[in-house]
Amino acid sequence: MLDLAKVLMLSSSRKNDEPYLYHAESMIKQHLTGITDVLFIPFAGVTVPWNDYTAKVKEALPDFNVSGIHHHANARDSIASAQAVLVGGGNTFNLLNELYNQDLLLPIQQRVVKGMPYIGWSAGSNLCGLSIKTSNDMPIIQPLSFDTFGFIAAQINPHYSDYVAPHHNGETRDQRITEFCTLYPEVPVIGIREGSALLREGQKLTLMGQLDAVVFTGTQRKVVSAGSDMSVYL
Numbered sequence: 001m002l003d004l005a006k007v008l009m010l011s012s013s014r015k016n017d018e019p020y021l022y023h024a025e026s027m028i029k030q031h032l033t034g035i036t037d038v039l040f041i042p043f044a045g046v047t048v049p050w051n052d053y054t055a056k057v058k059e060a061l062p063d064f065n066v067s068g069i070h071h072h073a074n075a076r077d078s079i080a081s082a083q084a085v086l087v088g089g090g091n092t093f094n095l096l097n098e099l100y101n102q103d104l105l106l107p108i109q110q111r112v113v114k115g116m117p118y119i120g121w122s123a124g125s126n127l128c129g130l131s132i133k134t135s136n137d138m139p140i141i142q143p144l145s146f147d148t149f150g151f152i153a154a155q156i157n158p159h160y161s162d163y164v165a166p167h168h169n170g171e172t173r174d175q176r177i178t179e180f181c182t183l184y185p186e187v188p189v190i191g192i193r194e195g196s197a198l199l200r201e202g203q204k205l206t207l208m209g210q211l212d213a214v215v216f217t218g219t220q221r222k223v224v225s226a227g228s229d230m231s232v233y234l
Contacts, residue, residue, distance in 0.1 A: 002234075004115035006031065007151045007200040008208075009125035011158045013089055015195035021060040023195050024121070027208060029063065031117055031199075032084055037065045039082040043098035044090025044123040046140070053088060079107045082116065089122025089158075092135040096127065097143035109149050118151070122158045125198075129156040134180055134189050136173075151200060152190075154233045155180070160191030160214060177216050185218035188233055198230065205230040 008031045015023035032038065038061075042053040054068035066086070072078035079085065085108060087095070099105045112118045120128060126135050127148040134155040157177060164172050171179075177189050192198060196209035206229060207213050213224045215233075224230060 003202050005200050006117040008119045009128045009198040010121035011192040011196050012194040013121045035083045038084045038086050040066050041069050041087045044095035046091050046094050075102050084117040087120040087124030092123040092126045092132045092137045093139045093141050095123045097141045100144040125158050152233050154188040154190050157191040160193050181216050189216040205234050
């Protein structure tokens with residue numbers, strides 16, 4: 001069903017102290033070859049107004065005509081005619097709640113299945129897995145469901161880091177993911193580090209960037225090298 005899917009799942013909008021989306025510029029341009037107009041979905045923005053968020057993406061991607069979905073009179077029609085869709089980061093729960101409220105999840109999924117390129121970062125990448133149960137975000141609002149697009153047969157954990165701050169007594173990222181794996185031992189969780197991405201092109205899934213990823217399944221923790229074929233998780 002997803003043989004035509006073109007999905008770029010960026011861990012983050014920034015790498016280190018680089019400008020917004022700078023590290024992903026070449027990946028984005030390659031993913032959007034031949035495309036001039038992109039539809040941006042800013043619904044993950046909570047403390048930043050959607051107009052400001054859209055302007056920020058426009059500034060970061062000057063080679064494309066970026067329009068915010070909230071500027072269109074009919075959001076569903078804008079998805080139906082879009083050349084490509086970008087979904088930004090922020091709060092994953094607010095993002096998914098808005099997509100459900102506006103009945104936009106299925107229309108986006110249907111377009112991607114037919115080959116419309118999709119790019120997400122952070123929260124926008126969370127939606128590409130099976131659910132948002134491994135988001136790093138606080139559940140500040142309750143969406144109709146945690147189910148998402150399912151562009152890969154796994155969970156995604158963006159901004160993944162195994163760094164442990166000295167004297168910090170809260171749970172580590174690995175411990176939080178292990179909690180999920182205890183309840184759902186058959187479901188893989190792919191932790192992608194900042195600056196990295198997952199790229200789906202039809203029936204191929206590749207780890208992009210220069211850093212490794214970590215896959216948790218049940219009690220197993222597997223390190224995956226940069227550039228690896230991860231199609232087993234489709």
